[in-house]
Amino acid sequence: MPDLLLALHIPDGFLSGGIALVTAILAIAAVGWGLRVADRDLDEAKVPLLGVLAAFIFAAQMLNFPVAGGTSGHFLGATLAAVLLGPWLACLVMTVVIATQAFAFADGGITALGANVLNMGVLGALLAGVALGAAVKAFSPGRGAFLALVAVVSWLAVMVGAAATSVELALSGTVPLTSALVAMLGVHALIGIGEAVITVGAVSAVLAARPDLVALGRFEPASGTPDVAAAGGTA
Amino acid sequence: MGGLCNHSLELTGLAGNPASPVHRLDPRAKIVGLVSITIVAVSTPPRHWPVYVACATALAAVAMLGRVGVGDIWRRTRVVLPLILFVAIFVPFLRTGGAVYDLGPIKVHEAGLLVLAAVAAKATIGTLSAVLLGTTTTFPAVLHGLEAMRLPRTFVLIAAFMYRYLFVIVEEVARMRQALASRGYRPRNALQAGALGRVATALFLRSYSRGERVYLAMLSRGYRGAMPQAVPLSLGRADIVFVAVVLASLVPLRLLAELA
Numbered sequence: 001m002p003d004l005l006l007a008l009h010i011p012d013g014f015l016s017g018g019i020a021l022v023t024a025i026l027a028i029a030a031v032g033w034g035l036r037v038a039d040r041d042l043d044e045a046k047v048p049l050l051g052v053l054a055a056f057i058f059a060a061q062m063l064n065f066p067v068a069g070g071t072s073g074h075f076l077g078a079t080l081a082a083v084l085l086g087p088w089l090a091c092l093v094m095t096v097v098i099a100t101q102a103f104a105f106a107d108g109g110i111t112a113l114g115a116n117v118l119n120m121g122v123l124g125a126l127l128a129g130v131a132l133g134a135a136v137k138a139f140s141p142g143r144g145a146f147l148a149l150v151a152v153v154s155w156l157a158v159m160v161g162a163a164a165t166s167v168e169l170a171l172s173g174t175v176p177l178t179s180a181l182v183a184m185l186g187v188h189a190l191i192g193i194g195e196a197v198i199t200v201g202a203v204s205a206v207l208a209a210r211p212d213l214v215a216l217g218r219f220e221p222a223s224g225t226p227d228v229a230a231a232g233g234t235a
Numbered sequence: 236m237g238g239l240c241n242h243s244l245e246l247t248g249l250a251g252n253p254a255s256p257v258h259r260l261d262p263r264a265k266i267v268g269l270v271s272i273t274i275v276a277v278s279t280p281p282r283h284w285p286v287y288v289a290c291a292t293a294l295a296a297v298a299m300l301g302r303v304g305v306g307d308i309w310r311r312t313r314v315v316l317p318l319i320l321f322v323a324i325f326v327p328f329l330r331t332g333g334a335v336y337d338l339g340p341i342k343v344h345e346a347g348l349l350v351l352a353a354v355a356a357k358a359t360i361g362t363l364s365a366v367l368l369g370t371t372t373t374f375p376a377v378l379h380g381l382e383a384m385r386l387p388r389t390f391v392l393i394a395a396f397m398y399r400y401l402f403v404i405v406e407e408v409a410r411m412r413q414a415l416a417s418r419g420y421r422p423r424n425a426l427q428a429g430a431l432g433r434v435a436t437a438l439f440l441r442s443y444s445r446g447e448r449v450y451l452a453m454l455s456r457g458y459r460g461a462m463p464q465a466v467p468l469s470l471g472r473a474d475i476v477f478v479a480v481v482l483a484s485l486v487p488l489r490l491l492a493e494l495a
Contacts, residue, residue: 011315013277013357014322020277035387047389048453051396052446053439058401059408060435065428075431084439096394104247104374104398106365107314109358110270111277174354175325183324194425201432202439209440 008076008165009101010116012109016172023168024114027095030122034092042089050089054096057081061097065194073191076161078124079154080199084206086215087129094121119164124157131156132216143207147200154199158192159185244405246314250307250370256473257301257371262380264474265372268481269297269364275485276360281353283492289485290360294367301371308366315362319355326351374398383468388461395462400445408438 015023038050057077064074081090095117102108108116131153135141141149162184170177206214251258257265272290279286298308326347368377375395382391411434420430450458 009318011318011358012273012361013354014318017278031390035389038389046450047392048396048450049443049446051393052400052404052442052449054393054397055400055404056439056442058397059404059442060438062405062408063412063428063431063434065422065425065431067425073425075435080435080439092390092393096390096397100374100394100397100401102365103377104369105314106311106362106369109273109277109361110365111273111361174322174350180325190425194428194431197426197428198432198435201429202435205433205436206439209436210443213443 008116008120008161009098009108010112010119010165010169012111014109014169014172014174015112015115019168019172020111020114023112023118027114027117027122030088030091030126031095031117034088034090034095037086037088038092050085050093051096053081053085054093054100057093058097058100063198065198067187067190067194071187073187073194075198076120076124076158076195077199078121078161079128079150079157079195080202082125082128083132083150083199083203083214083216087125087133089215090125090129091122094125097121115165115168119161119168123160123164124154127157127160128153129216136216143204147204150203151196151200155189155192155196158188158195162188244402246311247369247374249373251298251301251303255301255371257297257367259473260371260477261468261470261474262372262376263383263468264470264477265368266377266380266384268478269294269368271478271481272485273361273364275489276357279357279489279492281349283495284356286485286488286492287356287360289488291363293481293484294360294363297367297371301367303367303370307370308363311366311369312359312362315358319351319358322354323351379464379468392462396449400442400449403445404438404442407441408434411438 038047042050057080060075060077060080062074064072067073078090078094081093084090085093098108098116098120099113102110102113102116128150132146132149135149136146163181166175166177166180166184169175170180203214249258272293276287276290372380375398378391378395378398382388415430415434422428422430
């Protein structure tokens with residue numbers, strides 16, 4: 001029962017005004033670009049599909065697993081979203097999820113929304129997009145190598161989010177940097193393992209069942225360049 | 236297994252008397268009013284306790300006007316407690332960590348406690364005000380208000396569809412977890428989370444085909460990329476009074492704290 005879960009939803013008042021503003025600007029920039037990609041590459045009428053996939057991410061975040069000492073972590077899904085939708089649509093979908101958690105569930109502060117979107121959505125999605133996209137372009141990995149990369153990236157995405165959270169809280173004077181970093185990265189190193197195991201399981205199963213739905217890292221060169229429109233590709 | 240302890244679906248939706256004056260306010264008025272209370276609290280430096288008290292009083296008045304019960308408020312607000320605890324853990328370290336707020340000769344240990352108290356007050360006020368928005372305003376109405384406040388339409392549409400299917404999909408994931416548990420799945424560490432990956436896949440594929448079906452069903456009913464709005468929003472006198480009273484009672488106090 002004592003689910004510590006990811007202590008990543010920063011509430012109101014934990015961030016200084018400056019940090020809240022800077023993270024909000026970065027998040028708005030990423031989401032704005034995501035909206036551009038959606039409007040450009042996605043048939044507007046297929047927006048409902050993105051909504052359903054946002055609900056999927058929200059529900060998948062309820063998958064929790066034991067971490068250590070009676071605490072548990074839960075699935076975050078930024079890497080999975082980036083693999084399935086491409087990084088920019090993943091930013092958009094993760095932002096909708098996190099904003100809904102703030103507005104409908106009071107989880108995560110409205111003034112900390114920018115930071116939460118950055119830590120739990122944008123950083124992970126872009127990291128996955130850049131790393132996996134570059135790897136696929138550079139040496140077109142086989143299925144096994146791709147899944148290994150997905151594992152590493154999804155673990156890293158959780159760590160980067162935890163590190164960003166610690167740094168933002170420390171710069172705001174809420175927690176001391178060193179001990180917060182040690183504590184957060186220690187716990188999230190384990191949570192990241194769960195994230196990696198779930199993400200790899202999910203990606204490998206989607207690759208087997210519906211490879212056409214994987215936006216990042218296609219294996220058949222015949223299907224053309226990986227493109228974000230794959231999110232709504234097969235109606 | 237605690238199960239679906241985070242974002243339990245009972246912790247969202249309207250509460251209180253849906254016919255109350257607060258429930259009937261325009262969503263824009265409630266968004267502006269309640270977010271202003273949060274911003275006033277969050278922007279107030281520690282030690283200006285009267286401002287925090289005024290914010291809390293304003294929220295209590297909103298709750299009473301809306302007849303939102305204490306039980307509902309408590310159940311939804313307590314999500315913030317573990318996070319305050321998280322900060323509390325670090326208070327002893329702030330003695331050496333230093334450089335919190337420049338308090339001069341005061342012992343840093345006290346600075347740590349001050350940080351904790353301010354953070355706890357702000358986080359509680361912020362969470363309470365979001366809870367009151369959620370208990371007095373349906374999520375579609377919040378979105379409708381945000382759209383009228385120029386939030387990009389694509390974003391609003393995605394959020395609206397997400398909320399519409401959230402309950403179905405969350406219940407689906409709950410059934411899948413139950414199925415796993417009834418077959419003896421009791422993961423003891425993160426490495427045993429693989430089965431959850433397969434749950435995620437099945438959920439994704441089902442959600443995806445549900446999305447496709449929904450989209451086709453909508454097309455066949457004449458969907459052209461925008462949802463018709465059944466009830467147009469209108470700002471009335473009550474809405475203006477609400478926002479004006481909130482701002483008039485908090486902003487002067489907040490400015491006074493700046494001078495003090």
